[in-house]
Every structure is written in C-alpha cells, then in structure tokens.
Amino acid sequence: MKRIISTLILVASLFGCQNALDEEVYSTFGPSNFFKNASDAEALLNSAYAAEQKQGTDGFRNILLMAEVNTDLLIVREGGLRGLAQPLEDFTWNASHEFFSTAWTRYYNSIFRANLVVDEVPAIPMDEARKAVIIAEAKFLRASGYISLYDLFGPTPLITTSRVSSDDRPARATQEEFVKFVTEELAAAADLLPKTQTQYGRATKGAALAFLTKFYLNLKNWNKTVETAQAVEGLGVYGLYNGAIRTDLFKIENELNNEFIYTRPHIASPGLGTNYLGHVAPPNYKFKGAAKTNYATQLKTLSGFFNSFHPADQRKNAFITSYENTNGQIVTLGVDDARSFKFPEDLPATGADMGNDFPVVRYADILLSHAEALNELNGPSQEAIDLINQVRAKAGVPLLVLSDFAAKEALRGHILKERGWEFFSEELRRQDLVRHGKFIEYGKGRGKVAFDYQVLYPIPQSEIDRNSNLEQNDGYK
Numbered sequence: 001m002k003r004i005i006s007t008l009i010l011v012a013s014l015f016g017c018q019n020a021l022d023e024e025v026y027s028t029f030g031p032s033n034f035f036k037n038a039s040d041a042e043a044l045l046n047s048a049y050a051a052e053q054k055q056g057t058d059g060f061r062n063i064l065l066m067a068e069v070n071t072d073l074l075i076v077r078e079g080g081l082r083g084l085a086q087p088l089e090d091f092t093w094n095a096s097h098e099f100f101s102t103a104w105t106r107y108y109n110s111i112f113r114a115n116l117v118v119d120e121v122p123a124i125p126m127d128e129a130r131k132a133v134i135i136a137e138a139k140f141l142r143a144s145g146y147i148s149l150y151d152l153f154g155p156t157p158l159i160t161t162s163r164v165s166s167d168d169r170p171a172r173a174t175q176e177e178f179v180k181f182v183t184e185e186l187a188a189a190a191d192l193l194p195k196t197q198t199q200y201g202r203a204t205k206g207a208a209l210a211f212l213t214k215f216y217l218n219l220k221n222w223n224k225t226v227e228t229a230q231a232v233e234g235l236g237v238y239g240l241y242n243g244a245i246r247t248d249l250f251k252i253e254n255e256l257n258n259e260f261i262y263t264r265p266h267i268a269s270p271g272l273g274t275n276y277l278g279h280v281a282p283p284n285y286k287f288k289g290a291a292k293t294n295y296a297t298q299l300k301t302l303s304g305f306f307n308s309f310h311p312a313d314q315r316k317n318a319f320i321t322s323y324e325n326t327n328g329q330i331v332t333l334g335v336d337d338a339r340s341f342k343f344p345e346d347l348p349a350t351g352a353d354m355g356n357d358f359p360v361v362r363y364a365d366i367l368l369s370h371a372e373a374l375n376e377l378n379g380p381s382q383e384a385i386d387l388i389n390q391v392r393a394k395a396g397v398p399l400l401v402l403s404d405f406a407a408k409e410a411l412r413g414h415i416l417k418e419r420g421w422e423f424f425s426e427e428l429r430r431q432d433l434v435r436h437g438k439f440i441e442y443g444k445g446r447g448k449v450a451f452d453y454q455v456l457y458p459i460p461q462s463e464i465d466r467n468s469n470l471e472q473n474d475g476y477k
Helices: 009-014 038-052 057-068 082-090 098-123 128-153 175-192 205-219 222-234 246-250 276-280 314-318 363-378 382-395 408-423 429-435 439-445 461-466
Strands: 074-077 260-264 298-301 322-324 330-332 358-362
Touching: 038 098, 038 128, 057 074, 057 082, 057 098, 057 276, 057 429, 074 082, 082 098, 098 128, 098 461, 128 175, 128 205, 175 205, 205 222, 205 260, 205 358, 205 363, 205 429, 222 363, 246 314, 260 363, 276 298, 358 363, 363 382, 363 408, 382 408, 408 429, 429 439
Parallel strands: none
Antiparallel strands: 074 298, 260 358, 322 330
8 A cells, every 4th residue: 555644543533633833632632641662653654644635625625726816827606615715706805714724724733743643753752763764754744734734824833842821922034034934944854854755645855855945946046046957857766757758747647757756645435535626627527437426516717827828738638628427418618617527536536535646846836936037136047947847848848948938037937837738637736926026916817806915815803803913915814
C-alpha cells in the first residue's frame, strides 16, 4: 500500500481541537499515559499528517473555491454550494463567510498537532536519528499550515507550542516575524529530512525546499527563489512525468511518479477521499466505472480560459466539452461550461469519494517558479526560456524563442499564462494572480466590484470575537 495518512484515526480523534487554543480530549489517553515509546511518537506524527492533508468535503471544496472561483478559471452553478461560492465569485465576501472560519480552524488544528509532536517527542526514549526526523517532519507540517494561513489571511498568530491555555489571546505576528519563522522552520526541516522516504506521502528534503521555493516566490524574494529552486533541481530526485500523454500524469496508476514532490494522499473511503469529480461532472454524466455520486453543484470552466490553450496543447485534453448521459444521449456543453476532468475517474470507487491524490507541489512548479524569478531579476534570458520549454515540450506545444520577448513584462505575462495552462484545478491561480498584480484587475475585467484590499481574505469574524488582540485585515469592518 502506498498510503500512510489516516492509518491512525484513533489518535487523530484523541488530540482534536476546536480552535487554535482549545484542546478537547475524547478518551482517557493523555500526556500522563500516552507519550511513552517510539510507537506513540509515530502515532502523534501520523495524527499531524492526517490533519495537514485537508481531507474530506470541506478540505477539497473550500480551498479549491477560495483559490479559483474568483479568478479567470472557474465558476460554480446550481446546487447548495453555489450560495457559498457566489460571494467569492462576486468579490462580496465578508468576515462571516464559513469557508474562512473552517480554513482557520483546519490549519490551526494541523499546527496544534504538529506542536504536540515537537513538544512531546523529544522526551520519548527511542532511536535518536528517527526522533530527529519525526521532529523535522512535524516542523515541515507546522510550516505548511502557516504558509496556507498566510496565503489566505496574511500574518497570523504564531503558536509554537501545544502547551497553551484557552485563556491566551495571541496577537498577529508581524510580517518580519512570520517570514522569519516559516523560512527558518523549513530550512531546518530540509537539513534533517531524507531525500526519499520509505513510506509514500511523508515529507522529504525536496518537499521542504519546494515549499520554501514557493513561499519565497510569493514573497517576491527572487534571489532566494532561484537559490532554493536550484537546490530542489540539484537533488537529482525529481523530473517531469515521462509519459507520452501529459494528462496521464494525474491518473491514479501514475501517482507514484517523480514529478509529484509532495502530495495530498486520498483513498476511496468516506472522509478520506476526494469528491472533486462529483462536483465537476455534468448532470446525469455516465461514469465509466462503478456508480458514483453526481452532485447538483456544477464546477465549470470559463470559456475565455479554455479557449486560450494552443490547439496542440495536450493539457487542454483534460477538459470535456461533450459527454454521454445516463440515457445514452450525447450532450454538448455550451459557453463557460467545459469541465476539468484533470483528476480522472477512479473506476472501482463507489459513491462520492475517489482515491485520486492531489499534487500540492510538482516539479513543473519549481521549474516555472525558477524561470519567473530569473526573469524578475534579469529580464528574459535563455536560461529562463529553457526552464519554461521543459514544461511546454511535455505538453506538446511549440517551444518559446528568446527573441519573442523583448522585455521583462512580456515574459512575465507569458509565464502567468503558462502557469494557468499547467496548474488549473490545482489551487494555485489566486495566489499567482495576486503575485502578478492581476487578481483585482482580472476581477474588474469580469465586471466585479473588486477592491485592492481583497488580495487578502478577512480574519474570520468568529476569531475576532474570540480574541480581542486580533486585528482585522485592512478594508474589512
């Protein structure tokens, strides 16, 4: 079995928390009788992984919609989910939107469990080398949670221990404090983590360096982006998927490939799988395998984006524009109605949950991040063009020529397009548009009343009410 996450659901339930500071224990196990041996240490770590992996319905849908439904990629129509998605699409969200509080709780729950590992494992008698790696994995998971919070809300409170009181009311970290903590945390983890793991899904040196690369990229620290991207490339572990068809990269049978640097593993089981396809499949879609759930909610791709692909681009083949329904009829989809089947049907799976793993960071992302940083530093160069062309060659599209890009701005614009073609449906578009200064501009271009401060979401109102020391993001009441 290639799965490691969700193997210890019991432990995950023992150490759940209602918010960043409140622990609720569901059994008689606790610090006095649990943190005793190497097995306990491994159980604690697996619990932290289970929280970090964002499984379940809200783990998929909330993060994807917050990342794409207010961009040039995605709209949501029909079904109960539309009511939650529409404010995001229309730039009319407020601090009471449930997606924000759910994300805040989810990430701080993950951080709490990682803190528990960092606090308790050092005192457990066990092999010291394995202990060091366990702690490094927990620090990677903790940094991952903080990066996700930063992407949505900006700097948030830095809670670095599980030994806190529900009476504590931490203030937000400064930008400098937050960046220092995350970068040092990932760098320290990278120093101790192995290049490869025997168990699929665990953090590695490459994963820590890749997260660091992406964090520096979104901070626009171009020199550090280049440095860490080169470190990932220099490991000799990763490469672009070697199959003849680019979209085959995302088939379940090809998940164990060296393009996926860090993944969100799924299994076809309630609460542990992904129900992505059930939200994307058109009405009465005839699934090819076992019976599947087809939700009323429809996730649709905007035609402007769909039509932007080169005709030869294999990546466009991930979309369907017509389908056979359960009555045997062929239905043609119309404007703004193509569907991204990037993560294909898990044929044996039944019901809503499928076993498609989600690539949190891929080697293609490192190559394009490296190219973007080089362009920002020095303008168009053959080195940057070559990095982009590695990805384009796999997609079957004509290679770029340096002479076609006379200035930094021209190549920057192409890189943003390239990232859209490569990473649609992978929860990256909003942050890419924000980094390129296009998020608000694109929203206005779609007729939305969007404001500059909306590059960040508001701190959840429930957290503001709970913690008088939390300051709301600018622009939100």
